[in-house]
Amino acid sequence: MFKVAEVPSQAGQTKDLTRIVEAAVEKHGAHADAFIPILLEINRDYGYIPAEAIRLARKLLHQPEEHVLVSEGQLYGLASFYHMLHTEKTGRHVVQFCESAPCHVQGGRELWKAIRQTLRLEAGETDPEGRFTLKTVSCLGVCGVGPVMLVDDDLYANVTPEQLTEIFGKYE
């Protein structure tokens, strides 16, 4: 097991939803082709996209005089279509397990079983303490070192069931 890469994460900085939404809109601009980047940004900084965020974003993005017409339904449509955008509240840490075939045939099957046992969660569930949410993702493109798992933005490769307790222990 080793950590493959660290990606700068904004998580844990500010959790002020209004500020997060405003910053995202400001960064990407209020036009149609920025909707997905904006939602991604909110999702990353807030952990998920609550209804309130959609409302706020719509207000900022809807500019009839600029011919940018936006409805909440349209933004919901995007949030529900793309797997990386979540509309449900998640735990403090999100565990994402790669469920694609190359990882599956390299020990992923056993690992998946072990992850569910260790966390006592099924895919899509969050524990009562709000610590972990368990999800599956499809191939993360690092199959050469599978099976792999993401905890927040930390990628773990060549993971074996025995290492799980230690890995999860790092996340409070």
Place this chain on the structure above:
Amino acid sequence: MAFYRSHVLVSVDPECLARGAHDIIDALNDELIAQGLIDEVQVLETSRIGDPHRLGPDMLVYPENVHYANLTVDDIPYLVEEHFLKGRIVEKFRAQEKVITDEELGAPKPKEVRVVLRNCGKIDPHNIEEYIAEDGYQALAKVITEMTPEQVIEEVMKSGLRGRGGAGFPAARKWQLCRQVQDNPKYLTCNADEGDPGAFMNRRVLESDPHSVIEGMIIAAYAIGASMGYIYCRAEYPIAVQNLNIAIAQAREFGFLGQNIFGTDFSFDLEVRMGAGAFVCGEETALIASIEGKRGEPRPRPPFPAVKGVWGKPTNNNNVETYAVVPQIILKGAEWYASMGTEKSKGTKTFAIAGDVVNTGLIEVPFGITLREVIYDVGGGIKDGKKFKAIQTGGPMGGCLVEEHLDLPVDYEALTAAGSIMGSGGMIVMDEDTCMVDIARFFMEFTQEESCGKCTPCRVGTKHLLEIHEKICAGKGEPADLERLDELCVEITRNSLCGLGQGAPNPVISTLKYFRHEYEAHIYEKRCPAKVCRALIRFEIQAPACTGCTVCSRNCPVEAISGERRQVHVIDDEKCVRCGICVQVCNFNAIEILS
């Protein structure tokens, strides 16, 4: 900007500076002026090249890629005369060849030919000068200063380059179609969505050599007459996105992107767009919708993107790898490229090999290599001395190939004829312990989840395929299921709107064709020959081998194993949840899996 035939990069690492690197630069420039070569040879500063303590001051000369080391000011006149005037490499100043390889990529394996991957691990992707030092942006200079757009298309046409995103459509034909459409502005998109499980060739190039993709796109834009381009990269590749953004900013700084490139009236700019986790966005019409900020749902073609693409304007879409080889085709010539490969598939292709082979990872090989060579020579053979069972090519819309296909030359036509596809280049090798029904189920899980749901045959059909596979794996398969599978495959292939639905049944069609007996064993005999499907296997302790060490009973999560110390242990089949832990922990190989 002038077009230099040669670039000299002098290391200005602190250690080299202390040893007089700037004096070397001054001496070089003086001598180049004296010899009348100053308009042909450009002297640049670069960061560290070799070990400065051992080699400094040192420099690299391109395009020859010669590394001169331990230079003094007195060496310069002789060096300039010999190298730049007479074109002779001065061996006595040469440093030992530097060998660096990408950690993930490793050194080239037997039979590999690296064209697309040539710079990966060799250059710093954050430093445009290192790319320039590897002939970077020379092809662009050549195209813009010496070639007409038609000539560029002609050259790429002659090279035989086909799209690397899956379908293998000739790249130059696509460019030509887009060029001919009378509508402006025109756009360029680069498909960096790479969603096929097991495929990460594009990621490697984007992360390690982003400028090759950017340069290829600028050349394509020039050929087509496009003014704006988008690289659509999946958000699962944060480092690729980051490196692309750095590279684009540097290319702008150097004047390769932006207004009036090389002082001509050609202008082109690029932006990165991120996906948000939807496999179907790799389909080009869905990709375009996603770039426009919409749900990534495919739409019927025609109209093709060449006519109506981004913002309803003519758009050319190619894969990362398709663009990345273009600069080299321009520099080294179409003949060079076309000299590799088979009659209809020219050049090299990157593949990501996963599964049960010794060397998993990325490879780049010429078309025409056989699957056997890929698995045994490049891949090092099957892991743990097991037997080869099948190789899945082409990703989730591809198929499984078997022993009898191992000597097929890998090219677009041969793979299609055998019932699979080239796809983007993912290959999963499976050994004898793989259950093909389970694998087919697995692929259906994927496509079923990734179907965008727009058309019924795909949405409902893939779900049915999955349910039937789940039923068979659970030991509840009925004879009629096989027929139902056959019918569903035909229906879905025929009536789906986009390539996802049309290709979704492929894994099933091929497993049904080559491994029908495995389906039958599951259905008629309630047996999983590979001993994978949990409902169809049992764990049993073999009395002669069991020493009664108690390890298994202490490790069983459900206390299904009982027995006294030094006595043969027994598994209670009712309690056993078939986790397989006992088999792994028994040091005496006493536990067998039966089916």
